Amino acid sequence: MLTGADVDDAVRALSTVMRRTPLVASRVLSERIGCDVWLKCENLQRTGSFKPRGAYLRISRLSAEERARGVVAASAGNHAQGVAWSAAELGIRARVYMPTGAALPKIAATKAYGAEVILEGSTVDEALESARRYADETGAILIHPFDHRDIVAGQSTVGAEILQQMPDVDAIVVPTGGGGLLAGIASAVKARRPETTVIGVQAAQAAAWPQSLAAGHPLALAAMNTMADGIAVARPGDVPFEHITQLVDSIVTVSEESLSTALLLMLERAKLVVEPAGAAGVAALAAGTLDLSGKVCVVVSGGNIDPLLLSHVTTHGLTAAGRFLTVTATVSDRPGGLIALLELLRDRGASVVDVVHSRVADDLYLDEVQVTVSVETRGPEHQREVRRALADAGFLRE
Incomplete structure (x- = not known):
């Protein structure tokens, strides 16, 4: 389990390389649910999501011998870009496996940051198996998207920033896939303000957490089908699972219609470009899924969306609305x-x-x-x- 000292170490390590993303008030959400709602805009972080926080911290802590072997990762796009950017900043060779259906802008961006990109598998989980095989064969260091203590520590800096920007926050709502971001935020927040409610949000059609929490250990989904590829993870991570079971108050799910409506709401009212996964927390609030009061912070976790998908999702959202x-x-x-x-x-x-x-x-x-x-x-x-x-x-x- 991460401690407050671990979070402080991560904050110091990332203070000169990560952007302190803004908190933006959301009048439309505040009026809709009767709370004071603010958006933590990680879509404005380097590479367009929160992912470089964990990736950079993990890679920066490698030994000289490990750095010489290079790093490998698997991702649908956001972790890929986070690893590629971090490796380039630290002068380390990087290979990234991405699903064959990954968005072209995310592939292009990952290559532009200097990583070698290999398209393999139809899901992130399949791409991750390829990355593991490559690591075993070559000795490259696997930079897991969520299941490592340093990754969780890096993501915890989002929670630390929220507490600095909004010290009296009553609830934090977090998009959730493998669980690294949720575990990190919960670790930072519960260590300093245990009365703050921390809630994870999953896409209903890729919701591995509810059944895993009910079983008491991570379980893999047989299938997923969601527009929110950034949180479409079949099996929760072991490291996040330990933190989330002890620190997180609840995890809820949202429909595809709610996701597309939330993305449209962010475009129209907040003037923010957000990917479906990044809008999951907004979707939960806008759909009335959560019963909250006081001051609420919603993490907008990413904004990397293919323009073609944006067009489709906007039409979907207009229909749903x-x-x-x-x-x-x-x-x-x-x-x-x-x-x-x-x-x-x-x-x-x-x-x-x-x-x-x-x-x-x-x-x-x-x-x-x-x-x-x-x-x-x-x-x-x-x-x-x-x-x-x-x-x-x-x-x-x-």
Whole structure:
């Protein structure tokens, strides 16, 4: 278990190389849950996430003989960049294994920091097995993304900063994958302010922690399917598990819809570019998953998102928030049939984004066509109003 002295040592070691990321007040979240909510913006850290804290501390503590052997890591992107940047800063050779589906900007950034990148496996866990094999074969030092005491100590500096910036914080909400960040923050916070509640947040479709905590030891998930690749870890780490079972108050899960809505909220209201994993804590608050009071800090853990994914997630978030509606209508295949549909949408204040016109649907009569139309709406109630109007006019077929 990390001690307060371990946290202090990590803070001193990283004080000249890591950015002290800002706390930003969130009016929209404060109003929504009735608390004083602040965002700890680790998306503004070097390489775009909290990961360099642990990676740099771990690598900086290697012996001269270990440094000469080089380092190896596995990651979907954030730890990869953290290791690549840290190794370059310390003049050490680095190889990073990344899943074949890793985002292209994260691959490019990792290479730009000077690391050799190998694409292998479909998940982070599979890439990690390849990294382990390489370490065994060559003697390179494996820099695990979360399951090492130095990694947890490096991440603990996030918690130490929060206490410096917000000494009377009542609750801290943390995105959670393997558990390194959550364990580190809990170690720093509980040593100095034990009354502060520390909560982890996982994507519901990649939630290994609830079943592992119930079993009393880490268990691996059979499958995962989430947009939050940064916290999609099948098995919690042993080192984080020891800390989290003793120090963390609870771990909750959030849906994919909540994640995309939270990402959209950060773009629109906080003017922050955040990846889905980084928005997990925001998702828990915005969805009403947590019952909190007083002063709340939400860790925004990363902002490395592929622009193409950002486009998809934004559309997903607009739909989940009731701002984007797609319906399939049946209209007359006579002049004016489509116009009647579009005029109804206009009159109901729905702005048309896209129209697809088809005559080959299975259940159409000879004088009908099927139109799939996407419109911008003002929220769930407006969507219901538009649907009712379309049904009343005979455009929607039961």
